[in-house]
Amino acid sequence: DAGVIQSPRHEVTEMGQEVTLRCKPISGHDYLFWYRQTMMRGLELLIYFNNNVPIDDSGMPEDRFSAKMPNASFSTLKIQPSEPRDSAVYFCASSLAPGNYGYTFGSGTRLTVV
Amino acid sequence: ELKVEQNPLFLSMQEGKNYTIYCNYSTTSDRLYWYRQDPGKSLESLFVLLSNGAVKQEGRLMASLDTKARLSTLHITAAVHDLSATYFCAVLLRDDKIIFGKGTRLHILP
Numbered sequence: 001d002a003g004v005i006q007s008p009r010h011e012v013t014e015m016g017q018e019v020t021l022r023c024k025p026i027s028g029h030d031y032l033f034w035y036r037q038t039m040m041r042g043l044e045l046l047i048y049f050n051n052n053v054p055i056d057d058s059g060m061p062e063d064r065f066s067a068k069m070p071n072a073s074f075s076t077l078k079i080q081p082s083e084p085r086d087s088a089v090y091f092c093a094s095s096l097a098p099g100n101y102g103y104t105f106g107s108g109t110r111l112t113v114v
Numbered sequence: 115e116l117k118v119e120q121n122p123l124f125l126s127m128q129e130g131k132n133y134t135i136y137c138n139y140s141t142t143s144d145r146l147y148w149y150r151q152d153p154g155k156s157l158e159s160l161f162v163l164l165s166n167g168a169v170k171q172e173g174r175l176m177a178s179l180d181t182k183a184r185l186s187t188l189h190i191t192a193a194v195h196d197l198s199a200t201y202f203c204a205v206l207l208r209d210d211k212i213i214f215g216k217g218t219r220l221h222i223l224p
Binding site for chain 2: 021048050104
């Protein structure tokens with residue numbers, strides 16, 4: 001298995017532009033999580049899905065952030081419009097059963113908003 | 115509010131020494147995880163602790179869980195430079211969310 005695949009690996013964009021981050025979970029994993037990592041705030045859970053359905057989006061910072069999971073093999077995290085404070089590493093993770101196995105993380109997308 | 119607190123946050127130690135990283139959490143949970151992150155890399159799962167009293171070992175690392183005390187430890191034996199990394203503990207909540215500590219940045223001096 002190729003693991004959790006995220007794209008792009010790096011993204012540099014100008015303030016006000018729309019940014020879309022992509023994630024392909026491990027096949028068969030029913031859970032998908034989006035995290036954001038910064039030096040100041042550490043790892044923050046943004047949103048997670050179970051069987052393609054958003055379960056908890058209480059960590060999404062504001063309305064500028066949205067996430068979708070149209071099918072079991074693809075999810076997107078969109079920021080519109082982007083701001084410099086959104087600069088961070090965004091990780092996607094998937095799991096078969098978090099209680100028993102924890103998560104498998106993707107390589108992350110390093111987002112820089114200038 | 116759930117808190118997952120790691121101690122220490124930074125640790126510089128000599129090769130060959132032993133040390134312990136502590137992870138305290140503020141809610142009831144019987145699942146705890148340890149991850150490793152190298153600079154600029156993703157998080158790699160080290161240990162999944164599934165019950166009170168669980169102990170797991172891999173090489174020079176050993177993790178344990180005391181759910182009554184809400185405490186997990188990651189013990190490093192005879193440290194080597196390759197173990198330099200940031201180590202995160204994380205706790206499972208009832209709704210399948212995993213909440214991470216701030217991480218312990220470990221630097222092992224050759």
